[in-house]
Structure formats: structure tokens, C-alpha cells
Amino acid sequence: SQTIHQWPATLVQPVGSPLSLECTVEGTSNPNLYWYRQAAGRGLQLLFYSVGIGQISSEVPQNLSASRPQDRQFILSSKKLLLSDSGFYLCAYTPGTGGDEQFFGPGTRLTVL
């Protein structure tokens, strides 16, 4: 069966500190991977997506970056966090077998103080 993991579940960081959020998928090869941000009481904003190792597309210019060092690993990073980076970060995948369904991870709640 397929599963998706994100960690950490919650994170409190000071302004100006670095960030690294990790997402891993199990049970499928060559998935499409996605990072979303959800502000409080808002919809989901697509930040980055990847169709393969080392292939990253950015949807919104911002203070964040993404990397895909392994087939089923997706990392969201920042060198210096801003207050506006606070939010609920969600990783999602589409199985490598194809199709349009996206399945979401449990999310990381980031608070920047």
C-alpha cells in the first residue's frame, strides 16, 4: 500500500532561521510530488511540484526552495524564515502509475516568531 509521511508535525522557528521540511512517499515509484501552503482558514496554494529526481518547478516566487534528492523524497527549505512563512505545509503525491489523483500527507504546522 502507499503512504506519505511528513516531518516534523509542528515547528516553531525564529525569524531569520533556516528551514527544512521533509516528505517521503512509500509504495510507488516515480511519483509526482507537490508542496502546498495553507494559510489559516484559507485554501491551498501550490508552491512547488516535481515530476522526477532533480526536476523542480516553482509556482510562486518566494522565500522558499524545494529539492528532490531521491525518487520518493521531497524537501522544502528556506535560508532565512520570514513571519509570512507561517502556515500549514502540505506535501502531496500522484502515484507513478499515472492518473490525476493527488494524495496528501498529514502536514507540518510552521509558526515563525
Next chain:
Amino acid sequence: QQQVKQSPQSLIVQKGGISIINCAYENTAFDYFPWYQQFPGKGPALLIAIRPDVSEKKEGRFTISFNKSAKQFSLHIMDSQPGDSATYFCAASWDYKLSFGAGTTVTVRA
């Protein structure tokens, strides 16, 4: 620019009643329309989805109605239960990417 517009922002329904959430889109390239259910502090869960060549899809108490000419689609929750209280998001997909509506918070009163 929001590509998918969702309404209402919130709704309250009595147990056993029908919840209806509406979405509209502009981009005719969209070819897949899913609905997600999200509980507080959790990731969204795929609920039901439809393609534009189908006008209606039903799974249990959840039904999607799709009007391609009007570029609108809706979610109907029949026999609403307290456990259905959640935020629901419509979305539309094109080129592997989903565009989400702003969400509707549904509260089912017992």
C-alpha cells in the same frame, strides 16, 4: 487570480439534511475535478472526483453534479451526519497541477 471560485464560505445544516457546495471555473483546459474533505489539523483527503465527460457521479452519500457548458460543478452531501462536519475544497486539474477553491466549512447540527 483564483481559478476556481467556491461558495458558500460556510454553511450549517441539520442532521439528515442536504449540504450543497458550488464551484465555478474559467479555464476550459481543466480535465479533472476532485473534492477534498479536511478536518482541523489534518491533511485533505480525496472524497470524490469527476471528469468533464460525465454529468453526475455518486459515491455513497456524496454526489458531484457537473455542468460543462456553465463551467460549474457542485457537491451534494445527502443525509448529513455530525461526522461530516469539516472543510470541503473543490479543485480543478490541468497539466498535473490542482487549483483549489477557498473552501467551505460545513457544520452539521445534531
